[in-house]
Amino acid sequence: MRALVVEHGEAGPVRFADVDEPEPSSDEALVEIRHIGLNFGELNYLHLWQSGAVHGHDAAGVVVRAAADGSGPPEGTRVALGMSSHAWAERVAVSPASLGIVPEGVDLADGAALGIAGVTALRVLRKRSLLARDVLITGASGGVGHFAVQLAALAGARVTALVGSPDRAAGLRELGADRVLTDLAGTEYSFDFVLDTVAGPLLAQAWHRLAEGGTIHLVGYSSGQDTTFPSGALFGFGESRSITTYGDMTPTSEDLTDLLGLVAAGRLSVPVGLRGSWLDVDDAVQALFARKVHGKIVLDVV
Incomplete structure (x- = not known):
């Protein structure tokens, strides 16, 4: 499968690569990613990541295989990932503790924008x-x-x-x-x-x-x-x-659920300033670093 991985060279900060399919443990769900959310911090501080590692923390998609131990949302559930690891891939194995259920009526892409910034x-x-x-x-x-x-x-x-x-x-x-x-x-x-x-x-x-x-x-x-x-x-x-x-990296499921509830109720607006394809990630990163985007960047996984 394809993923965006860390690139420390001039071609960085991320590049596309073919990576192994994730193998979920019994307490992890397999999520098919539809959208990813970019954050300034995770792209600016790549020295904290190993070159070639699947990058990213925020995304949204659909559960294609529920956790084997019965925890977390069932297959077919629309979910947002927040402060998760290795999120910028076509499929991700993720703990239910990092998932928020996206209510009906809320754009799935908006869920990808909530994670780090909203929480x-x-x-x-x-x-x-x-x-x-x-x-x-x-x-x-x-x-x-x-x-x-x-x-x-x-x-x-x-x-x-x-x-x-x-x-x-x-x-x-x-x-x-x-x-x-x-x-x-x-x-x-x-x-x-x-x-x-x-x-x-x-x-x-x-x-x-x-x-x-x-x-x-x-x-x-x-x-x-x-x-x-x-x-x-x-x-x-x-x-x-x-x-x-501040550096709170504790599980985000409850916070994501609260934020998504506010979005569903029309009380919280999701500030997506740039929406595009993840194939154009280089342009999106340049716009982010140049401070040309007001709000969040969300890219569709195609």
Whole structure:
């Protein structure tokens, strides 16, 4: 069967290859993949993967063989894979713990866009009550950002979306943002909760705008820049403020089910900014790295 595998050479970051058919263990389902979802992180940090390994974490498809031990969804079930391993192949053996059932009426391709981005946003924003809180989402035009703006608004927060340029602000107010900014410099707003996907100098700026008792959750560093705090910036009186890292890779089935339920109910929009064939994966990767896509990239397996 065909799959997208890691390529560390100039032809990378991924290439097509013929690989062995998966052999599911008794507690794994065999899923025929129909769509894959691309994420910046998994393509930018390939040094963590062995060359030639089937790549990818997010996908969606149909169960063609249920787990032999009776766990998980039956044959014929439409499913989304989230934070799974080796997902970008024509068929994948996967634990039911990484599967969410896609309800009728929800586009299967939308399921491929939820995994890393949607689950990350959901888990971080569940860390504390957001009702009537001021929440800042940085990198709001990206995959995590699009989901985070919507979920924070659903939770009753006053949402500020921060983007890198005015042209990346499109649609964010419609998703629930009360304010859309392109810079924190000079702003008088303060925030109880920050979901930061950018890091770099912006992280230090967000720290200066963090209210007493507030928390910054780090979920990415798309800027690729170091963060430097001025002398004394991390000292202060009053209720403690904090910066928290994120790297939760626990099973995603329940979170995917919750997100898909919100999509089915019309309460969550899936931000697919680019849809195409996986045969055009090189063009899609270039668009992702060039920041030309607002939201998620979903490619059809053909």
